[in-house]
Amino acid sequence: MTMNLNLLHLVSCKAIVLFAIIISSAMANDLSFTPNVTTEFRYFPESPAYDGQFEYFQPSIYFGGEGRWVSKDRKKRVRFEPFLRLDLQDDERTHFDIRELSYLQRFNDFDLLIGNAQIFWGVAESRNVVDVINQFDEVENSDETDKLGQPLIRFGKYTDVGRFEIYYLPYFRERTFPGKDGRQRGPITVDLNNADYNQGRGKWAGDFALRYQHQIGQFDIGIHVFTGTARAPFLELNEEGTRLLPIYQKLTQSGLDIQWTWDAWLLKLEFVIADQSDDNFVSSALGFEYTFFDISDSGLDLGILVECLYDNRDETKTASTLFENDIFVGTRLSWNNFYESELLFGAIIDWETGSIFSSIEYERRIGENMKFEVEAQYLTANDTEPLAQFEHDSNLTLRLTRYF
């Protein structure tokens, strides 16, 4: 609860400052806000594995929006993206977040970004080992795609030899997890009120990062260094053996991401060397994407994706990951039509144990202002795998979004 209060305090301070900026530039000529509402319906065909978990149906509704103000000279920008989900089954999934509330000021060859923001680093599709700035909003989806807004100050500078960025992240966001009622959790729930920060770090300890990026012909290259608190917690059983305590460890890592783009081929590499809680490990993703464009003049594009994931962390010391020595295969089918229909399929297969985490997702627009999505997740795992905890949690999700 204290976390939430702190956060609210932080967010409201920032909101006031940013509001002042907006108001003071009274001739806000380019101000827009597009709210949206999504009704979501999740169905779990199997009975739950653990006590307290709900059965079968999980209806929920979420509110979002995309706000933007750009100054006349296009050098100042404010972005605002709130998020609120109300879930009928899992109290933890009922949550609010400011995904983005940031102020950007561009000067000739440098720029400053202040506020709550979403930052993406990386080139891979299945997992982005270099993407370290934002915390995952795990209660949203277990596939590591939804991220919490991260308070930050970023200074960026363009030079002839590439772009340099310095990040200061003053406040740590804890990962969200499903509650006792929720599916896609282990037998013991995570105690969200008693997170521990080892080595004297706390929420306000602050993280630093440096990033360099450059394009040289067909290569897009990124290099980074991060030192601060690891986003992934190590989960430790409490003394009574009733709850899991999230322990946020100190992390220092450096990493590299490269994409080589040639013809219809994209070759991708993400690589990280990390030092976390007396464990040194590497984490990487290496793969390709090939697209058959405009098949038989139909406008249809078919993309084929393969990625190898490797991670040699010691899970007795360091936060575990679902994705260790896995192979990802995927396809993307885009119709390029009126409705921008798209079908995605992806499976992450552990080549040692045969565990599979797969999903298939179809989306299209309906009319001008609605979007329809259907997603099926299928999981199967060897009992020794962390993924085995979710084995009863294959599901089908329908979403209908209305934009205003």
Added chain:
Amino acid sequence: MRKLFSFILMMGLLTFSLFVNAETSQEKGFRIAAKSDRMDNGFGTSIARLTMTLTNSAGDSTKRELEIKTLEKPNENVGDKSVTLFFTPPDVEGTALLSHAKILDSDDQWLYLPELARVKRISSSNKSGPFVGSEFAFEDLTAAELGKYSYEWLEEITLDGLKVDKIKQIPLYKRSGYTYLIAYIDKDINQFRKVEFFNRGGAHFKTLTISEFENYGGTIYRPMLQQMDNHLTGKSTTLLVEVYKFGVELNDNEFKSSALSQL
């Protein structure tokens, strides 16, 4: 000495007139296209707000609002840079495409996906596929660089009361969806007025009609309306310009991939 000079002059004139007479239809086609292309030199920078309307054969239509920022590269052997930003439909609001045009090689392109705040370098070998579901192919919308085609002048005709040169253009880049194009360039302000597209089977399947030209100083013209009709499917797409701004202060840094998240 004087005699020699006039001899040289005469020889020179003779050679010149021979040269003029000997201009092949290919050279004439290139000359006219080049003149049209060079009319546009020196525009520097521009920002255009456009509405793209897609209409299907049943007459249903859907709109896309977008903004295109362009940075001119004065050298004819280097392509222009552009950023296309979408405002509607709302599910793609904030999506942006950065393009560094090349003459014969594939362009360099990056896509910004606002949902993930992700910049992704994409393959631009897709030339013939439709651009966001429209009747415009990617190759129709990339910068019209002179060196992308070979040219052949066919004849001079009258099109809607205008005297125009009819020129056959053959794409020189790979993976084009066209065997050739027939372009109609007027003799008054040297602008493309109409383009007919011939598919891989050699059939005339699309027509682009370009109209409502406005002058933006000197020899710089822009069409306010472009309409692409697909004769095979009965679908059409119009591109209507709401505003054109020239001479906007645009920095080269705004055309780098990392700047896509700063729009």
